[in-house]
Amino acid sequence: MENDSVLITSRVFFDNKDHFLWYKFPLEYKEFIITGNLDAFLVGLLFLGLERKENIKIKGNVSEKLFYTIRHYLIPALASANSEYVKIDIFADNLNGNDLNKAAIAGTGLSCGIDSFATFYDHIDEKGSFKIDYFTFFNVGSHGDLGGSHARKIYESRLEGIRSFAAQVNKKLITVDSNLSEILKLNFQQSHSLRNISCALHLQKLFKNYFYASAYKLDHFKLNPKDTSDSDFLYLRFLDTESTSFYSSVAQYTRVERTLMVAGYSDTYNYLDVCTNPWENIDEINCSRCYKCLRTQLTLDIAGKLKNYEGVFDISLFKKIKARYIGELLFKKNKSPLDREVLDFMKERNYTIDPEVYFFGIYSLYRINKIIFKKNIKKLFGR
Known part of the structure; x- marks a missing residue:
């Protein structure tokens, strides 16, 4: 634990040596971090096991529901999507069937893109455990497939606008840094859903519901080995635990409908960030080309x-x-x-x-x- 942050670490053994996967959270969320279950590490490393065609053995607890759905449904689905994968198995010391959630609130990732803004505004009038009270911003590959210092610089530069928008709409922001990308060494699009959900799974005490913005409308579905976006509507339902449910949000809308929704809110005018060229040295947020x-x-x-x-x-x-x-x-x-x-x-x-x-x-x-x-x-x- 550092002065202003909490570091959650797990030893990962492969290639006949130890590796250490870590996630860093702001200190103020210490009480909401799950330490008894290793759900987040299992989900974060699942693609590594599939790529290596090796079973995963967990020295600790796993949520009973997550353990069941990963073994029975998620792994077969991912193996069906990619002919290079085989149906590996998961082993855990213990299964935990308890509901650990105590805050009963909702959260969603904020990138200031169309899909994340649409998710927020689509839930703006929700009540109870479906009301979005927290934004999250993770460094697990969207700023650079393989992580490292360059990706972290992009993450930190984007964070300025994220913080500002969250403050403007009076929502709290949870940032998570990690070395998951450095360990996986995989294409981000191929594995982005599980990477991001692994971060949220650390916060099962906080999030009763978590919305992960879909890329496409729900009538677009296919098992694509190169991009989990095409099948998030299916995959996310296999990542639920007794404590937290995950939703492929705004999947009922086309991208055009989402854009029109977002354009109806003036708070987005100075923050919309859809660019794929974050390294461009430009005055505007987006490269525009x-x-x-x-x-x-x-x-x-x-x-x-x-x-x-x-x-x-x-x-x-x-x-x-x-x-x-x-x-x-x-x-x-x-x-x-x-x-x-x-x-x-x-x-x-x-x-x-x-x-x-x-x-x-x-x-x-x-x-x-x-x-x-x-x-x-x-x-x-x-x-």
């Missing part, structure tokens, strides 16, 4: 709400590259569900498309086909 920035700006522009976010986007830059982006979107062959949502929204609102959009679209098709042609030629001649 990565695919997430472009999609969000286009949605807001179609809705007539983009000007409200001039403090976080470089709107002049967006206007310069908007035609190219729409052209590429229209002529794109493998459109994602989120791409199709935006295109449907454009049609619904009779959004004006400049003629140059079609030039960029045709050019993007030419460029893609030219690359494919060159690859095929190289294959043909064995180069």
Whole structure:
């Protein structure tokens, strides 16, 4: 325990040597941290066991419900999603069937992105144990797949805006740092759901309900070995314990519907952060040219709400590259569900498309086909 924080550590043995997985919490939440159950460590390290095709042996207690659902449902689901996985087993010294929760409140992760904001505002009128009283912000891979000092710097830089928004809406913020990424050494998208839930599982005394923002609407579902976002609606239900329930939040809305919901709250105008380029040296929060920035700006522009976010986007830059982006979107062959949502929204609102959009679209098709042609030629001649 440090002066202002609590460090929870577990010894993890693999590769014939000891490793130490740790999570760091603010000292003020010490009374809510679970120490009797090793649920958080089991969930955090589950992908490591699957990658290594090794059973997991736990020297301590595990929640009875979690132990059951991981063995019977979660591991088979993850093995079905990824043909490289086998159905490993879990062993624990003891199972604990007690409800350890004592605060009976709800929490959710806050990134200041569309999904996390939508989760908060979708629950703003909830009562009792479903009312969001706490935000969380975790360093377990979203700031860099493999962790380390660079990822921690991004985490700390993002934290400034997170803290400010939480204070503005009068909610408490729980930060959690960890070396989980350094131990897993896996792609974050492949394992993000379990990484983040492992942090929340340390706080089962505090959270009766925890909302994890979904990426897609609930009618989009598939077992994807590269991204748990496609199946969070299923996976999260297998991470419940006797003390805490997990929900794939705002899964009833499309991304466009979520964006419109968020745009209805002025508190978000100076905090919206959707960017995939956090290392960019820019004045605004967002780079305004990565695919997430472009999609969000286009949605807001179609809705007539983009000007409200001039403090976080470089709107002049967006206007310069908007035609190219729409052209590429229209002529794109493998459109994602989120791409199709935006295109449907454009049609619904009779959004004006400049003629140059079609030039960029045709050019993007030419460029893609030219690359494919060159690859095929190289294959043909064995180069």
